[in-house]
Amino acid sequence: MGEREASYLSLLRSGELARRAEAARAILSACTLCPRQCRVDRLHGERGYCRSGADPKVSSFGPHYGEEPELVGRYGSGTIFFSNCTMRCEFCQNYSISQEGAGYEVSCDDLAMMMLALQRRGCHNINFVTPTHYVPQILGALVIAAGAGLSVPLVYNTGGYDCVHTLKFLDGVFDIYMPDAKYGDDETARRLSHAPHYTRHMKAALLEMHRQVGDLVVDDEGVAVRGLIIRHLVLPDGLAGSREVFRFIAEEVSRDAYVNVMDQYRPMWHAAAETAPCQESLGRPLRVEEYEEAVAEARRAGLYRGF
Template identity: 45%
Template sequence: MTTHIYPSYFEAFHNGGLDAASRKAQAMLGSCAICPRRCKVNRLKGNLGFCKTAADPLVYSFMAHHGEEPPISGSKGSGTIFFSHCNMGCVYCQNYEFSQMGGGGLVNPKGLAEIMLELQGGGVHNINLVTPTHVMPAILEALKIAIPAGLKLPLVYNSGGYELAEIIGLLKGIIDIYLVDMRYGDETGGAKYSLAPDYPRHNQEAVIEMQRQVGVAQLDDAGIMRRGLVIRHLVLPHGLSGTEKIMRFIKEKISPETYISLMSQYMPYYKAREFPEISRRLTQEEYSEAQEIMLTYGLHNGWIQDSYGLERFAGVNLKPFLKHG
């Protein structure tokens, strides 16, 4: 049962918290250190860092998405906005056409606010910001326009998890749902497959901050998520995602009640075939082993996929394996 009947950002909007966070985020664009890469480029002048994005985001597409985890998509869909480019460089990215190659349309904060309101008008359950890290300042600016214009849906911060905890701290009282990847349990995987050797440390610090802000996921009476943390873990072949280390971390540092989406849909997209060890799909045995690890650590809330690697988007085959509470 949810204890929040409206999105947290209403309070942040009225007490000035949203404006303060937005101003800080905008100022950071002048020497960008919004993510762990700390490129220090002036994005306000159009200079580009690793994420190849200046001040305004590129939006690749937006839609009512019915393939996310059940309490996110619900019956009406999740109002999903896919941003182009990314602060990670995953060699196997399933969204590489826009996360790595770019494309889409340049959208200013007013345009982004209009997209949010259009999605809301379609009756979706939430606004789902996919790969939001590098465009977070523009999202905050857009909210300042969208909220007085009638936005009232909770925000889903749908992140690859390569985040700075202090930047996530700026989102306190603004984001209600964190849907975040924990991709690697050790530095080797992060370095080799995502160009991010410091991924585990930053990822773990950020997830701790997310949990501090929103806690264990809360569903309303209709089973729709209103607030909380969901951790996605994409299982890679040969145990290369470090499932054991991640599950132990979740149990010991987050909560054994954490909702986990254990994903079996790995496919060797993009450049993955250049790496023989990840140039194939996951086997059923590898996925079963990951499930066993999760259950061994007493992690019992969330979803597994009932067959492996069949669908493009996360969650298409997700099924609850134990109901919350």
């Protein structure tokens, strides 16, 4: 990461990081971390839509080389895969983790040790995958890890179904945000991901993330040190609404935004079942021409970084 210091270290020294961790944890008593606003008491055993409790649940962690090159660098992105999710994407590629809950509950001390272990492995960053429902636990673990020498940037790797009031806890904590911009319209988001008002929340979240960290900045070796990376998975038959997604990014976020237009869709989980309601379009892989058209839409919108 060159000479740049990870943002959270100044908050650690001032005591602000510990204060935010405590304030965020209090939210778990009537949880409103995500747009579901379940208001369950996770501190005393209640579980809402995400089926998560007071402790973070982790599926796996380790250096990951399949992320964007700007995150992977030479030594990999230090990825921590959290279990459970605030959405129910019919085509989820990681459904055993996000939908079936594969993983094990750990303490914040354990989570901190994972971060430190990844840093010792030489990873360029700590990459939290599906972190929305564990923000308080991440902050609590970060206080411990940063106090013990953690210094690499943090990556918030999310499906985009986030609340601005939760993201404000992370202002000055995360250097890199990597949200999905999954859909261009709410009806498709509701039908395919069971995420009410997805586009409203996603758009507000991306604007807040960009306000906090700006466009992607890399060091002399091309490794990300700060900024926003936006992912958009192209779906068959234009279901993702790529044109509207790219228009929003270009016109309301930034024409200099880094956008990964992803082509790896394949039928998984419910989309792979012949009786699934979404089978008519999602039961087949993405066609080359569909992906090429999406990239053309990104260019027509004025975007040029990533793809």
